[in-house]
Amino acid sequence: MSGNLEWNKIFGAGLATALVIIAVPQIAGAIYHQEAPEKMGYFVDAPEEVAGGAEEAELPPDWGTVLPTADLAAGEAAFARCQACHTIASGGADGIGPNLWGVLGGPVMHRAGFAYSDAMAAHKAEAPTWGYDEMDQFLTAPARYVPGTKMSFAGLRDTPTRINLIAYLRSQGSSLGIPAPDPSRQPGAAVPADGAAPAEGEASPATGADAATGAPVTGAAAQPTTEATPAAPPAATSEPPGN
Numbered sequence: 001m002s003g004n005l006e007w008n009k010i011f012g013a014g015l016a017t018a019l020v021i022i023a024v025p026q027i028a029g030a031i032y033h034q035e036a037p038e039k040m041g042y043f044v045d046a047p048e049e050v051a052g053g054a055e056e057a058e059l060p061p062d063w064g065t066v067l068p069t070a071d072l073a074a075g076e077a078a079f080a081r082c083q084a085c086h087t088i089a090s091g092g093a094d095g096i097g098p099n100l101w102g103v104l105g106g107p108v109m110h111r112a113g114f115a116y117s118d119a120m121a122a123h124k125a126e127a128p129t130w131g132y133d134e135m136d137q138f139l140t141a142p143a144r145y146v147p148g149t150k151m152s153f154a155g156l157r158d159t160p161t162r163i164n165l166i167a168y169l170r171s172q173g174s175s176l177g178i179p180a181p182d183p184s185r186q187p188g189a190a191v192p193a194d195g196a197a198p199a200e201g202e203a204s205p206a207t208g209a210d211a212a213t214g215a216p217v218t219g220a221a222a223q224p225t226t227e228a229t230p231a232a233p234p235a236a237t238s239e240p241p242g243n
C-alpha cells in the first residue's frame with residue numbers, strides 16, 4: 001500500500017517536471033517574441049507629425065478654395081527648409097537641387113542643365129507636369145512619390161504648411177492659375193464609407209484613398225462641422241489618387 005503511494009509521488013513529480021520543461025520555452029517565447037520592424041535602420045529628419053494623425057487618409061486639398069486664403073509669408077518661411085538645396089529667385093543657380101523659379105505648373109525636370117536622377121526621369125514619363133496635386137504629393141513624401149529620387153528630404157506631412165508653401169511656389173514665377181473650387185474635395189464630401197463617426201472638430205478624413213470612390217454621403221447630417229458643408233453634395237469619384 002505505502003509502496004504504491006510512494007510510486008505515485010515519484011510519478012507525479014516526474015510529470016510536473018515534464019510539464020515545466022515543456023511549458024517554459026513556450027512562455028518565454030510568448031514573453032520575448034519580437035516583431036521585426038517594418039523598416040530597418042534609422043530615420044533622419046523625421047517628417048512632422050500632424051496632430052490628428054490623419055495623414056494619407058485626407059482628401060487632396062481643394063486648391064480653388066485653399067489657395068486664395070493661403071499664407072504666403074508662412075509659405076516663404078516654410079521654404080527655409082528647402083534653401084539648403086534650392087534657390088528660387090529668377091536666374092538663381094542650381095545647387096544640390098535645381099533652381100525652382102517657375103517650377104510649379106512647369107515641366108518635371110524643368111532645368112535643362114541640372115543632373116536629375118533616373119528616378120525623376122521615370123516619373124516625368126508618367127506625370128510630365130508639376131500640377132498642384134503632383135507637387136503636393138511630392139512634397140508630402142518625396143521618396144514615396146518618386147521612389148529613388150535624389151532629393152533627400154523626408155517630406156512635409158502638415159497639410160496647411162504644404163498649402164502655404166505651394167502658394168509661395170506659385171508666387172515665384174509660376175503661371176499656373178487657381179482652379180475653380182471642387183465640391184468633391186470639400187469637407188464632408190467623403191464621409192467614411194463604414195459610417196464611423198467623424199473625428200472631432202475638423203472635417204472627417206476619408207478612411208483611405210480608395211474609400212473616396214463614389215460612396216454616398218450618409219453621415220453628413222450627423223457631422224458637427226456644418227459650416228462649409230453645402231447641402232452634402234454626393235461624393236463624386238475623385239481623381240485617381242496618386243500614380
Ligand code: HEC
Nearest residue numbers: 082085096097108109110111116117120149150151152153
Ligand atoms: C537635401 C537637399 C534638398 C532639400 C532639402 C530639398 N530638395 Fe528639392 N530637390 C533636391 C534634389 C537633389 C532634386 C532633384 C531630384 C531628382 O533628380 O531625383 C530636387 C528636386 C525638386 C523638385 C523637382 C524640380 C524639377 O525640376 O522637376 C522640386 C519641385 C523640389 N525639389 C522642391 C523642393 C521643396 C519645395 C523643398 C522644401 C520643402 C525641397 N525641394 C527640399 C534636393 C533637395
